[in-house]
Amino acid sequence: MGVIYLDHAATANPKAPGVGPAMLRSLGDCNGNPGHGAHRLSVAATLAVYEARATLAELLGVRDPGRLAFTAGATAALNQAIRGSLPEHGGHAICSVWEHNAVLRPLLEWRRRSGGTITFLPPGPDGAPFRPADLERAIQADTALIALSAASNVTGAIAPVAEAGEIARARGVRLLVDGSQAAGHLPVALDRLPVDLWACPGHKGLLGPQGVGLLYLREGLELPPLVVGGGGFDSAREDPPDEAPERYEAGTQNTPGILGLGAAAAHLLRQDPHAARAREVRHLDALQRGLGRIAGVRLHGAADPRRCVGVLSFAVAGWAPGAVAETLDRRFGICVRAGLHCAPMAHEALGTLPAGTVRASVGPWTTDDDLAALPEAVAWIAARAPEIAAPAEAARGA
Ligand SMILES: Cc1ncc(COP(=O)(O)O)c(C=O)c1O
Incomplete structure (x- = not known):
């Protein structure tokens, strides 16, 4: 994989x-x-x-x-x-x-x-x-x-x-x-x-x-x-x-x-910063659309990708964020981060304490295939009950 x-x-x-x-x-x-x-x-x-x-x-x-x-x-x-x-x-x-x-x-x-x-x-x-x-x-x-x-x-x-x-x-x-x-x-x-x-x-x-x-x-x-x-x-x-x-x-x-x-x-x-920024916005837009279509998935933050850098937080109903991230890694080879992301007051504002969110973030090497793979895997997860117990760490929020 x-x-x-x-x-x-x-x-x-x-x-x-x-x-x-x-x-x-x-x-x-x-x-x-x-x-x-x-x-x-x-x-x-x-x-x-x-x-x-x-x-x-x-x-x-x-x-x-x-x-x-x-x-x-x-x-x-x-x-x-x-x-x-x-x-x-x-x-x-x-x-x-x-x-x-x-x-x-x-x-x-x-x-x-x-x-x-x-x-x-x-x-x-x-x-x-x-x-x-x-x-x-x-x-x-x-x-x-x-x-x-x-x-x-x-x-x-x-x-x-x-x-x-x-x-x-x-x-x-x-x-x-x-x-x-x-x-x-x-x-x-x-x-x-x-x-x-x-x-x-x-x-x-x-x-x-x-x-x-x-x-x-x-x-x-x-x-x-x-x-x-x-x-x-x-x-x-x-x-x-x-x-x-x-x-x-x-x-x-x-x-x-x-x-x-x-x-x-x-x-x-040597890169064109404006072209790189336009690509980042496109990538974020693709992720927002792909994840936003999945029943049970909630996106957190600004809706307009032009007002964001390439970072997106989401939650899957019934799943601890840590369990989502663990399943994405183990079953699909997808590396994302789960928890509080060292910003506890942000989660208080979002109402996502104590477990936090799953966070996906894109970079200059992100491909269209990567962007398609995450929503596909998250849809698979959202359609199922958690298959692993959420690790205590992840439930508390790292
Ligand atoms: C917004 C923000 N500030 C500060 C830091 C700390 O960076 P570092 O751990 O590289 O010192 C990070 C790292 O995640 C961050 O995202």
Whole structure:
């Protein structure tokens, strides 16, 4: 049985062509420590990391590549942005109910520690993540940060980030965007967006390897660094470097990951982002239609695929989401994800607690056959009683 991979929102599979060879280069002809030495291998590694950063800057519309710091992933970038933006005592933060735990948990931890408060923006109409007017109303004199995901990893719904940025800017409040489900899916020019901080992983829509991500900081904005240590220069200085990217890149970097991500960005630059987006919308539309026709299947989120990235959540009457996903994998070779997808408040909003949903997500390699196979398999499932006991894990929601 072949594998039908519909879990690109978890991690892209396969990666972009060129990622593997680029990672191997870092173990071969540029296997020196980047930024930490003057011999040929160290210089080769430094240049290769620089080139990867410049390629990503071109892809993401960032004039100065130095405004992109490499991190260990979106989670690390979001922790740096959130912890580096909120006050030690008191203060106020705003986020939507669609946030991933990579945003929610640092915010909740800050609230416990500082005694600050958080406003959670309620969902907007027709599957929209929130109403800009609610954001405007939520801003207080002591609001230190607005943190919003650009697209939900549960429903795929795209947030009005530019509008939120205009509101934040007009009120002088910092905006952090979690671009984890948007990067590589929605064309973006970060320097032209009114955002202060933008985070994403390398391994999802950017088609790179796991273990590497990015934090974009708009020009002129620096944060207290979360991790401090060696930087390869100015070692006698007590303080960490003053500016991005070195300020946020203490220690030896994930050179294999960075070079792999650079190769993935080079691949994406050779594609037409508007054609890729049109294909994603077509794919999502096909999935929505195919699944929507099946008796007992309920789709969650926005109905219009043009308002979503390639992510779709659904439930099958009488079946725990975990049992659906397990059956799809075991009987049909279809890989999807089930549970809460690390976004518990999103499921509270959808009414899908405690078990969550089944989530299918498309990628650039998804074929028409893949798109036909999922509804066919789900129809088979929906017509039957569960044949396996739902694993406790899946029933609780991962
Ligand atoms: C919306 C969103 N934010 C943050 C993350 C965290 O990404 P990572 O686990 O790669 O750090 C994810 C991953 O699923 C996500 O979907």
